[in-house]
Amino acid sequence: MLIGEVARRSGVSTRMLRHYDALGLVRPTGRTVGGYREYSAEDVRRIFHVESLRSLGLSLKQIGLALEDPAFTPSALVSDLIRWTEDRLEREQELLKRLRAVDASAPTGWQGVLRIVELMQGLDSTSAARRQQAVLARPESVAVPAELLAGAVLSESDPHVAGALCWALARSRGDGVAMLAAGVRSEDVGIRRRAVRAIAGMSEAPGATVVLAEALGDPDTTVREHAALALGRRGVTAAVPTLVGMVVEGSHDVDAAEVLGTLSRDPGSADRITTSLVDALAARTADPATRIRVAQALVELSGTTVPEVLRQLTHDDDRVVALVASAFVAVLEERFAGDRADEGS
Numbered sequence: 490m491l492i493g494e495v496a497r498r499s500g501v502s503t504r505m506l507r508h509y510d511a512l513g514l515v516r517p518t519g520r521t522v523g524g525y526r527e528y529s530a531e532d533v534r535r536i537f538h539v540e541s542l543r544s545l546g547l548s549l550k551q552i553g554l555a556l557e558d559p560a561f562t563p564s565a566l567v568s569d570l571i572r573w574t575e576d577r578l579e580r581e582q583e584l585l586k587r588l589r590a591v592d593a594s595a596p597t598g599w600q601g602v603l604r605i606v607e608l609m610q611g612l613d614s615t616s617a618a619r620r621q622q623a624v625l626a627r628p629e630s631v632a633v634p635a636e637l638l639a640g641a642v643l644s645e646s647d648p649h650v651a652g653a654l655c656w657a658l659a660r661s662r663g664d665g666v667a668m669l670a671a672g673v674r675s676e677d678v679g680i681r682r683r684a685v686r687a688i689a690g691m692s693e694a695p696g697a698t699v700v701l702a703e704a705l706g707d708p709d710t711t712v713r714e715h716a717a718l719a720l721g722r723r724g725v726t727a728a729v730p731t732l733v734g735m736v737v738e739g740s741h742d743v744d745a746a747e748v749l750g751t752l753s754r755d756p757g758s759a760d761r762i763t764t765s766l767v768d769a770l771a772a773r774t775a776d777p778a779t780r781i782r783v784a785q786a787l788v789e790l791s792g793t794t795v796p797e798v799l800r801q802l803t804h805d806d807d808r809v810v811a812l813v814a815s816a817f818v819a820v821l822e823e824r825f826a827g828d829r830a831d832e833g834s
Contacts, residue, residue, distance in 0.1 A: 490528045491521070499536050506536070514539055514553055546570055590637040608633060617647040624653040635663025642687045643672040643680050655687045659694070666696045673700055678709050685712050689719035698723060705731060714741060721748035726758050733765045736786045737772075737779055746782075750789030759791055766790075767798055777807040784810070788817045796821050 496503045509515040510526065515535050519527035528536075535556070542552045547570070555566060591605050611623025638658040645651045658665040665687075672684030685704050688697050697719075704716035705727060717731035718741070729752065735745035749766075753759040766783050769775060775783070784802055787795050799821065802814030 490533065492517075492526045492528070495528045495533060495536065499533065499540070501536060501540060509536070509539065509549075512549060512553065514549060514556070546574065586640075590634050605633065605637075609637070612641050617650050620645070620647070621650045621653045624650070624657050633657065633661060635661040635665050636668055639663075639665055639668035639672075642669065643675075643683050645683065646679075651683065651687070652690075655690050658687070659691050664696070666691055666694045666700060670696070670700045673704055673707075673712075678712070681707060681709060681712050682715070685715045685719075689715050692719045692723055698725060701725075702727060710740070714745075718744055718748055721745075721752055724752065724755070726752060726755075726761070728752075729758070729762055729765060733762070733769060733786075736766070736782050737769045737775075739778070739782055742782050742786070746786035746789045749786055750791070753790040760794070763787070763790055763794055763798070770798075770802075777805075777810050780805065780807070780810045781813050784814050784817055788820060796825075 490498075492503050492506055495501070496506060501509075506515070506526075510517065515532060517526040517528045517532055519529065521527050538556065539549075539552055542555060543549075545567075547555065547566070551566070587606070587609055590609060591602055608623050612620055614620050614623070635658060638654055638661055642651060642654045642658060645654055658669075669684045669687050672680045673688070675681050675684070681704075685701065685707075688694075688700055691697055692701065701716040701720050702725065704712050705720070707713050707716070713731050714735055717728040717735070720728040721732055729749070732745040732749050732752075736742045736749070749762050753762050766787055770780055770783050780802065784799060787798060796818065799814050799818050803811050803818060805811045805814060
């Protein structure tokens with residue numbers, strides 16, 4: 490079979506067939522009287538073998554080794570191909586992400602494109618200082634897609650850089666909360682923590698309360714606590730059980746007590762909060778340190794039953810607890826005296 494007919498039947502160009510011949514991949518076993526290449530049926534089968542391996546992404550050099558090396562193991566080569574393909578796809582996905590970020594910024598000229606690319610390169614830096622500078626040094630005239638900033642927030646481990654990113658995200662044109670919400674549902678606890686911290690800093694944004702309320706049911710304590718503090722500051726009483734738990738466990742208990750104090754200004758919530766803290770005092774697990782933290786939280790409340798609870802603690806079996814409670818009772822008496830004086834004036 491002459492080269493022209495082989496080309497027609499195989500779909501491989503005559504130029505490529507000559508190239509295969511020159512490389513020694515597929516050499517025709519015969520020549521005509523006139524010196525033309527003449528391929529046998531076995532040669533044609535080899536051509537199809539070469540084309541099949543090319544379709545898997547092998548180079549011609551690799552194909553030559555695969556066909557000639559008797560010790561060649563297909564499984565090893567396929568494993569390498571899988572790894573190379575995964576690496577290539579990762580690079581292409583990164584390129585696609587960059588292109589979409591540039592497109593989302595709707596640049597009016599190449600200067601805008603270059604600014605976005607410069608920001609992305611800065612965010613990819615291994616230096617936290619450079620990443621932070623890339624965010625803060627961005628000109629106000631350059632619109633940065635919220636999706637780009639949200640993705641950076643969810644992957645940023647440095648708190649200072651994360652703060653700068655959240656600041657930029659809050660000022661972007663997109664719905665930052667919606668883009669961070671996916672992070673709250675991530676299987677990666679680190680991403681969930683970063684997402685909730687970021688949304689907590691944007692708690693006034695539309696949709697933030699709903700996402701933070703969802704986070705109150707998170708299995709991770711840190712996620713629940715950040716959500717509870719943010720919700721409590723917004724007056725959401727659903728955060729009360731988590732906040733009381735923070736006081737009992739001694740985790741950000743001062744912040745939690747302050748938020749509980751703010752929530753207790755609502756008469757409908759004051760009794761509920763006081764009752765929760767009193768129940769914590771009565772629990773068998775309430776050691777002296779816990780009772781002191783609860784007392785500190787009680788003194789922040791506006792409930793009318795608080796002074797009586799603290800007076801009972803002045804008789805606590807632990808001397809330190811009793812002394813702390815006595816001091817708090819004196820603080821409350823002074824506060825009430827001041828309030829009565831204000832009302833009299």
